[in-house]
Amino acid sequence: MTPIRVLIADDQTxxxxxxxxxxxxxxxxxxxxxxxxxAEAVARVAELAPDVVLMDIRMPGVGGIEATRRITGAPGATAKILMLTTFDLDEYAFSGLKAGASGFMLKDVPPGELLAAIRSVHSGDAVVAPSTTRRLLDRFSPMLPSGGPEPRNKEVDRLTEREREVMMLVAQGLSNGEIAGRLVLSEATVKTHVGRILTKLNLRDRVQVVVLAYETGLVRAGGGPAR
Incomplete structure (x- = not known):
């Protein structure tokens, strides 16, 4: 099998x-x-085309968040960003996810979990567990708009009623299995709906689904649907 190509970006040798x-x-x-x-991370990604970048959030000069924004925003970008934080729910973590990161891990994470995370983001999954998603949004909900009676993003209007329903449950931090139980669907069907949501909204992973759902007002800060 072709190995997963990884770039490591951190200011500490x-x-x-x-x-x-x-x-x-x-x-x-x-x-x-x-x-x-x-800045060097952005240049190295362009030069080496890694599959996954381990990106420290706090670095001098161009930090990890801005570097992530530049990397994921480049034409034809394919590299997945896994952000590294020193403290659980680092104050910059949400900004990193908004910038296009596919997840975040603590620097002192056990080796096995880090390796699993790299493989997960490489395969297209997000490395933010549902429970962590809930805590992250609770922590950073003041940064999000309060929402309105209708979503403000026209792309969201392209979703079917069922897809919007699934998107709201993803935004509340539910796993595919939990969504399947809530909607009385198979887990495979839920996974298909999530895939269609990602395609229609041009999003990388379910973390970006969560961010967009709150930003557009589809779900209000606190986890409930907008009314």
């Missing part, structure tokens, strides 16, 4: 070397480069 040693010893993963700040 020891952190880069530690992650590099861990990932370099793992079959199926290849560390293709390192960067010590956001």
């Amino acid at each position: 020891m952190v880069r070397q530690g992650f590099g040693f861990l990932l370099g010893a793992e079959p199926g993963i290849e560390v293709v480069g390192q960067a010590e700040d956001g």
Whole structure:
């Protein structure tokens, strides 16, 4: 199998070397480069075309959030960003997800969880558990609009009634299995609906679905549907 190509971006040499040693010893993963700040990360992504970038949030100069925004916003962007934080629910985590990151992990995460996270974002999943999504939104709901009677994004209007229903439940932090139970559907059907939502709204993963649902007013801060 083709190895997952990983770029490590962190301003601390020891952190880069530690992650590099861990990932370099793992079959199926290849560390293709390192960067010590956001500006270098953007340049290295353009040069090396990694599949996944481990991106530190706080770096001097161009930080991880701005670097993520530049990388995911580039034409034909394919690299998935996994943000690294020092503290659980770092104050910049939500901004990182808005910028296009596919998830975030603590720097002291167990090696097995980090490796699983890299594989997950590479396959198109988001590395933010439903319970974490709930806590993240509770923490950062003051940053989100309060919503209105109708969503403000025309793209959302392209969704079917069922897709909008699924989107609202995703935004409330429910997993596919929980959504299936709530709507009396199979988990495979829910996964299909989520895939169609991503395609219609041109979103990378369910984290971006959550962000858009709150930004457009489809769901209000606090988790309830807009009325």
